Amino acid sequence: MRDTPLSNCDRLFLLKAIEEKKRLDGRQTYDYRNIKITFGTDYGCCIVELGKTRVLCQVSCELVPPKDSRPTEGIMFFNLELSPMASPAFEPNRQSELLVLLNRQLERCLRNSKCIDTESLCVVSGEKVWQIRVDIHVLNHDGNLMDAASIAAISALSHFRRPDVAIQGRDVTVGSYLLVDPCEREERVKDGLLVIAMNKHQEICSIQSSGGIMLLKDQVLRCSKIASIKVSEITELINKALENDKKIRKEGGKFGFAESMPKERITTLKRDKAPVEMTDVKETANDIVNRTETTTEVASVPSPVLVATGTAQVGEGIVNSWGLDEDEEDEPLTEDRKTDEVMIISDSEEEEVVILNEEAHFTTLLLRMRVYPDARRLTGTSSAFPTVERARP
Amino acid sequence: MAGLELLSDQGYRLDGRKAPELRKLQARMSVFAQADGSAYLEQGNTKALAVVYGPHETRGSRSKSLHDRAVINCQYSMATFSTAERKRRPHGDRKSSEMSLHLKQTFEAAVLTELYPRSQIDIYVKILQADGGNYSACVNAATLALVDAGIPMRDYVCACTAGFVEDTALADLCHAEESGGGTSLALALLPRSGNIALLQMDARLHQDHLNALMEAAMTACKGLSKVLDGVVRQHLEEVSVLTSE
Amino acid sequence: MMELDQSGSVLREYGSEQSLLSRPDGSSTFVQGDTSILAGVYGPAEVKVSKEIYDRATVEVLIQPKMGLPSVRERAREQCVRETCEAALLLTLHPRSSLTVILQVVHDDGSLLSCCLNAACMALMDAGLPMNHLFCGVTCAISKEGQITTDPTARQEKESRALLTFALDSVERNVLMSSTTGSFSVHELQQCIAVSQKASEQIFQFYRDSVKRRYSKIQ
Numbered sequence: 001m002r003d004t005p006l007s008n009c010d011r012l013f014l015l016k017a018i019e020e021k022k023r024l025d026g027r028q029t030y031d032y033r034n035i036k037i038t039f040g041t042d043y044g045c046c047i048v049e050l051g052k053t054r055v056l057c058q059v060s061c062e063l064v065p066p067k068d069s070r071p072t073e074g075i076m077f078f079n080l081e082l083s084p085m086a087s088p089a090f091e092p093n094r095q096s097e098l099l100v101l102l103n104r105q106l107e108r109c110l111r112n113s114k115c116i117d118t119e120s121l122c123v124v125s126g127e128k129v130w131q132i133r134v135d136i137h138v139l140n141h142d143g144n145l146m147d148a149a150s151i152a153a154i155s156a157l158s159h160f161r162r163p164d165v166a167i168q169g170r171d172v173t174v175g176s177y178l179l180v181d182p183c184e185r186e187e188r189v190k191d192g193l194l195v196i197a198m199n200k201h202q203e204i205c206s207i208q209s210s211g212g213i214m215l216l217k218d219q220v221l222r223c224s225k226i227a228s229i230k231v232s233e234i235t236e237l238i239n240k241a242l243e244n245d246k247k248i249r250k251e252g253g254k255f256g257f258a259e260s261m262p263k264e265r266i267t268t269l270k271r272d273k274a275p276v277e278m279t280d281v282k283e284t285a286n287d288i289v290n291r292t293e294t295t296t297e298v299a300s301v302p303s304p305v306l307v308a309t310g311t312a313q314v315g316e317g318i319v320n321s322w323g324l325d326e327d328e329e330d331e332p333l334t335e336d337r338k339t340d341e342v343m344i345i346s347d348s349e350e351e352e353v354v355i356l357n358e359e360a361h362f363t364t365l366l367l368r369m370r371v372y373p374d375a376r377r378l379t380g381t382s383s384a385f386p387t388v389e390r391a392r393p
Numbered sequence: 394m395a396g397l398e399l400l401s402d403q404g405y406r407l408d409g410r411k412a413p414e415l416r417k418l419q420a421r422m423s424v425f426a427q428a429d430g431s432a433y434l435e436q437g438n439t440k441a442l443a444v445v446y447g448p449h450e451t452r453g454s455r456s457k458s459l460h461d462r463a464v465i466n467c468q469y470s471m472a473t474f475s476t477a478e479r480k481r482r483p484h485g486d487r488k489s490s491e492m493s494l495h496l497k498q499t500f501e502a503a504v505l506t507e508l509y510p511r512s513q514i515d516i517y518v519k520i521l522q523a524d525g526g527n528y529s530a531c532v533n534a535a536t537l538a539l540v541d542a543g544i545p546m547r548d549y550v551c552a553c554t555a556g557f558v559e560d561t562a563l564a565d566l567c568h569a570e571e572s573g574g575g576t577s578l579a580l581a582l583l584p585r586s587g588n589i590a591l592l593q594m595d596a597r598l599h600q601d602h603l604n605a606l607m608e609a610a611m612t613a614c615k616g617l618s619k620v621l622d623g624v625v626r627q628h629l630e631e632v633s634v635l636t637s638e
Numbered sequence: 639m640m641e642l643d644q645s646g647s648v649l650r651e652y653g654s655e656q657s658l659l660s661r662p663d664g665s666s667t668f669v670q671g672d673t674s675i676l677a678g679v680y681g682p683a684e685v686k687v688s689k690e691i692y693d694r695a696t697v698e699v700l701i702q703p704k705m706g707l708p709s710v711r712e713r714a715r716e717q718c719v720r721e722t723c724e725a726a727l728l729l730t731l732h733p734r735s736s737l738t739v740i741l742q743v744v745h746d747d748g749s750l751l752s753c754c755l756n757a758a759c760m761a762l763m764d765a766g767l768p769m770n771h772l773f774c775g776v777t778c779a780i781s782k783e784g785q786i787t788t789d790p791t792a793r794q795e796k797e798s799r800a801l802l803t804f805a806l807d808s809v810e811r812n813v814l815m816s817s818t819t820g821s822f823s824v825h826e827l828q829q830c831i832a833v834s835q836k837a838s839e840q841i842f843q844f845y846r847d848s849v850k851r852r853y854s855k856i857q
Contacts, residue, residue, distance in 0.1 A: 040745055041672050045704075047744070052660040056676075056744060058704050083702050085678035085740040087661050092700060093707075097494055104491040112595045135705050137742060139676060140659040194592070204603060207578070207594035210498050214588035217607055224600050257674045257744055261655050261667070266855065269848035270653030276788050276837045278647045285828035292824075 003089035006188045014189045024185065025051070030226055032181045035234065037155050037241040041256035044160030048152040051183060052142035057152035058135045059160040066122070066129040074121020075131040076111045078103060080149055086141040098145075101210065105146055106136075109197035109206040110153060132157075143183040146195055155238050159245065180226060194220070196227040200235045399558045399570055407569050408437075415553075415565045415613055418620050420534070422541045422628040430542025434534035437567055438524035443534035445542040447514035463509035467497040469531060471520045492528065495591060499532055499581045502590040503550045504539065514544060525568040526554045528579045528593075533621060540625055548583040550590055551617040555580070555610035557598055562609030578606055582614035649789045649837055654757070654848060656764040662740075664765025668757035670789060672747035675754050677761035681737035689736065694729035698738045701754065704746070719754055722775075722805040722815045726759075728768040737767065748792040749777040751803045751817060756841065763849070772808040774841040776834035777801065780822055786830060788837050802830045806838040808845075 014024070021029055033051030040046060044059030066073060080103050082090040090096070110116060121130040134156065136149050179186060187193075194215065197205040204224060209215060248255045261268050400406060410416070416437030425431040430445035451458035458464060469492040470484035484490075500516060516538070518531040529552035536550045556563040557576040571577050576598045581591040598606065650671030659665035662678035669675075682695055689696045699720040701712045723739060739761065741754050755775030762769065779790035779798035787794055795801055800820030804813050813831060822830075 040674075041747075042745065045745070054659065056704070056742065060705050079706075081702070083740060083742060084680075084700060084738065085659070085662060085665075085676070085702075085742060088680050088683065088738075095490070100487060100490045101494060104487055107487075108595055133705070137702060137704075139678075139742060140661050142660055198600070199597070202600045203597040204594065204600055205597055207592055209589070209592040210495070214502055214583070214586070214590065215592065216587065216589065217604075217611070220589065220592060220607065221604060224603055228600055256672060257667075257669065261653060261669070265655065266852055267657050267848075268653065268655040269844065269851055271649075271651060271840075271844055273651045274649050274840055276647040276649060276833060276840065278786075278833060278836065281829055281832040281836065284832045285825055288828045289825050 003087065006185065010185070011189050014185060018179065018186070018189075023179070025183065030180045032230060032233070033183070035151065035237055037151070037238065038257060038260040039155075039159055039241070039245045039255065044156050046152055046156045046159060047139075047257065047260075048148050048155065050144060050148040050151070050181070052140055053144060053148045053184075054138075054140040055145070055148045055152045056137045056139055057149075057156040059156045060133045060135070061130050061160075062133075063123065063128050064131045065127060066125075070118075071126035072122045072129075073118040074129040076107075076116060076118060077131060077133045078106045078110065078136070078153070079134065080106055080136040081138065082141075083137050083139060086138040090138075090141075102146060102149060105195060105206075105208055106134075106149060106153060108208070109150060110134075110157075112206070116157065132160075141184060143185070143187045144181050147181065150197065151234060151238065155241065158238065158242055180230065194223055196224055198224075198227050198231045200232055202228050202231075399556075399573060399575065400561060400563070404561075406563060408567060412561050413564050413609060413612065415616055416567065418533075418617065420537055420621070420624045422537050422624065423632075428538075428542075430538045430540070430544070432534050432537035432541055434530060434537065436526060436530045436533065436565070438522060439526055439530045440521040441527075441530040441534040442519045442521060443531065443538040444517045445515065445535070445538040445544065446517075447542070448509040448512040448544065449515075451511065451513045458511045458513070461510050462506035463504070463512045463514050465497050465500050465504065465506065465514050465516065467493045467500070467516045467518070467535075469493040469496055469518050469520075471523060471527075475520050475523045492531070495528065495593070496531060496535065499550060499552070499591045500535065500539070502588075503536075503546050503548065503583060505545045505547065508545060523568065525566050525571045526579075529553050529565075529581075532581050533617065537621060537624065541628075548585050549618050549621050550581055551584055551614040551621060552579065552581040552591070553610050553613040553617055554578065555606055555613060557602055557606050560602075562606050564609055564613035576606070578610055580607065580610040580614060582611055582618075584615045584618040587611070647786065647788050647833060647837075649840060650791070652756075652841075652844070654760050654844075656760055656848070656852065662761075662765075664761045664763070664767070666757055666760035666764055667744070668753055668760055670749055670753045670756070671791060672745055673749055673753045674744040675750075675757040676742040676744050677754075677757035678740045678742075679738065679758075679761045679765040679767070680740075681765070681767070682732040682735035683738070685734060685736035690734050693733050695727070695732040695735045695737050697724050697727065697729065698736060699723065699741070699758070700738070701741045702743065704743045715751055715754060718751060718803075718805075718815055718817050719758055722755060722773055723758060723762065725814045726769045726771060726773045726807065727762070728770060731768055746792065748790045748795045749803075751775060752777040752789070755805050760845070760848075763845070770807075770809075772842060772845055773805050773814055774808070774838050774845070775803060775805050776837045776841070777803045778830040778833055780820070780826055780830070784826070786826070786833055788833055800826070802827070802834075804831060804834045806834060808838075808842045811835045811838060 017023065023029070027033070036049040038047045042058070045057065047054065047056050064075065067075065080099065082096070082099055084090045084092050121132065123129055134153050136152055138145055138149070182190060193210050195208045199205060245255060261270065263270065400412070404411060406412065418434070418436050420432060420434040422432045424433045425444060428444045428446060432443050434441050448463050451464060468484065469489050471480055471489065473480045473483055496516065496518065504514065516535050518535055520527050520531065532550055532552035539546060553564060554566045554571070555578045556566045556570055563570065566577060576594065576596045578594040579591070580589060582589055652668070652670045654666055654668045656666045658667060659678055662680055664679040665677060667674065667676045685696050697720055699716045701716050701719070702708065703712055719739070719741070727737065739758050741757060743750065752775030755773065759773050763772070777789060779787045779794050780800040781787065781797060782799050787798070790798065798820065800818065800822040802816065802818045802822070805815040806812065807814055
């Protein structure tokens with residue numbers, strides 16, 4: 001499904017609003033949306049909500065032989081996925097431009113900037129190193145995926161092992177106006193994007209401009225100033241979230257996604273552990289089984305019938321009337337006789353349905369198959385079903 | 394690579410250059426007869442080939458064409474023999490597709506695409522030998538090829554890398570300097586207006602040094618633009634001599 | 639004959655939240671103990687020509703694993719959920735259109751398929767799609783001693799001899815879909831169905847309560 005394009009009206013309105021330093025959600029130009037970090041029951045798993053944008057991140061690891069060129073370094077692998085849940089425009093398993101861009105940017109700001117010490121992941125030099133795999137799923141796309149993804153990746157990585165990571169923050173330009181943390185609609189009217197990753201020591205980890213904009217040097221420098229402020233805020237938030245989670249785990253309290261569901265919301269409902277009534281379960285089960293068992297005895301077990309050499313058939317329905325008989329019946333058929341036959345067949349069908357066993361179903365199936373060709377032949381000869389109706393009384 | 398000294402005490406780099414010095418740049422335009430525009434460029438030991446087709450009707454799915462401007466289609470590839478280790482896939486991996494995207498974005502900013510609505514411009518770039526600064530060599534070569542094809546641009550697009558070692562900014566990094574793990578900044582500049590078409594930086598750098606580093610890269614780009622301009626002028630002279638006779 | 643133990647027959651604490659994502663037409667998260675699924679529904683929407691069916695809507699179900707790419711196991715689950723959805727939804731009302739259900743595994747601690755079914759149903763309700771009846775999923779594990787456990791955890795699943803998941807409808811409590819692994823007798827099968835029907839009543843009550851709560855402010 002393709003994304004609905006933004007109408008010219010909307011576009012103009014948005015640009016006009018930005019010109020007047022107003023944003024759709026009432027933020028100032030340099031404001032971030034609310035960030036919420038929730039850790040799961042597993043280590044290294046978290047959900048980050050940035051406004052309405054939502055991503056899920058899971059870190060996992062395994063022992064692998066290292067790359068030949070770097071025998072003492074562990075391997076970091078980032079896999080960001082644009083789940084079709086996030087936006088109808090995302091197709092599953094397709095390498096879109098956005099996907100390549102996001103993945104490379106993540107790689108660049110988390111691996112190439114060396115904010116994770118890959119050498120400490122080495123177990124035996126040249127033989128075994130840890131491969132850290134970071135899976136990020138975008139669950140809802142409301143702009144600024146890169147920020148949400150990197151916050152999620154960083155939080156999950158720190159949650160997974162130890163906080164040896166730097167933190168990133170970002171900026172965005174819309175035309176000649178600067179906006180921080182754009183939502184999805186703002187992203188659609190943007191001219192370009194400038195992403196700056198920084199750590200809390202005011203060191204820039206990576207810069208990436210994209211989208212065919214013309215930047216001036218002052219703008220870049222101004223963006224980096226804004227980024228440094230935002231970064232310290234976000235770092236603090238992540239640390240707080242980590243501490244909080246650690247504390248709860250230590251105290252043996254409840255944690256995980258189930259606990260983070262907002263209880264006061266009207267769309268949310270929770271139930272406590274509840275026993276399932278099982279008192280008469282055994283009886284009903286026995287009842288049903290017994291009933292089927294008795295009926296099986298009533299029904300005569302059909303014996304295999306040998307029609308011709310090399311074939312064997314089971315069930316009475318198999319006594320084939322239209323292979324041999326057909327030729328004889330073909331011409332002398334009167335309509336009355338025909339309807340009789342149909343009636344009989346439908347009778348026997350009802351009988352068989354009551355008996356609930358496999359063979360019976362099998363027979364009815366075969367019987368039905370018999371009815372149809374006959375009926376069709378009826379239609380062939382004259383008006384089919386009305387005659388059946390008439391003949392019935 | 395801790396042992397490698399990128400900048401000696403005397404202020405010389407690994408290949409004997411001074412910090413702001415560029416590598417030797419050589420270029421030729423119109424190297425192919427069939428393409429609309431082409432160029433071959435050597436920046437030190439990095440060798441790049443760029444070919445431009447277009448503007449022509451949009452190929453493939455019609456839905457890609459834009460009603461108000463031309464679509465720029467870029468493909469970046471590296472020859473299998475371009476690196477010390479033989480490459481398995483010349484293009485299509487994550488890095489190459491990212492590079493293609495960046496080239497596309499750079500030239501979308503520089504080419505006057507609004508002159509050719511519902512059409513397409515193809516830019517194919519191939520690195521024949523990689524020795525650092527692949528992105529910048531590609532951009533420079535593609536600029537020359539676009540000029541050769543006669544496609545109007547706002548300005549030359551010049552790209553250059555810059556690194557930062559011991560509080561000094563180094564211009565135009567070679568492979569050894571790039572792979573050392575230090576800071577590396579790639580910048581594509583439209584020299585006359587001072588607009589930055591693309592900016593990309595890897596590895597850590599303190600915020601305060603950003604200005605110095607960008608300044609170094611921008612100076613290098615301006616230097617490059619003079620060389621490119623010289624190449625274009627010389628080429629035109631050659632062509633006009635041939636045609637006048 | 640096996641003995642039924644009351645202690646095994648509990649539903650873990652469960653809960654759900656609806657309309658939590660802004661982009662999909664309907665979304666929900668369903669949590670059973672630690673198992674947690676997030677579901678999003680898009681539709682009725684335009685459909686690819688190759689997938690178009692002239693007299694009814696095309697249902698697509700995607701299950702995204704938490705780590706790595708979807709494998710055969712996910713495909714099998716997708717089919718189970720899809721067939722259940724197809725049975726419940728009134729597809730003929732939206733010919734030549736697509737309904738897409740995307741399920742994201744957030745945490746797997748047993749009874750994953752039943753949790754998927756429940757999340758899908760809640761999301762379909764949130765999207766306001768017309769249905770014949772609601773459906774829910776119940777997983778039963780039969781331990782080596784023959785004890786039936788409803789809503790098993792991952793550990794209980796591992797220790798079990800057989801694992802049965804049923805999708806039940808809300809009107810007749812009929813079985814819409816069953817997915818079983820391991821060996822079990824006819825008696826055990828019937829017992830599991832009976833247990834699931836009992837358990838489903840609680841889940842349907844939960845659906846009812848959550849809808850009631852959701853619209854409680856509307857006069």
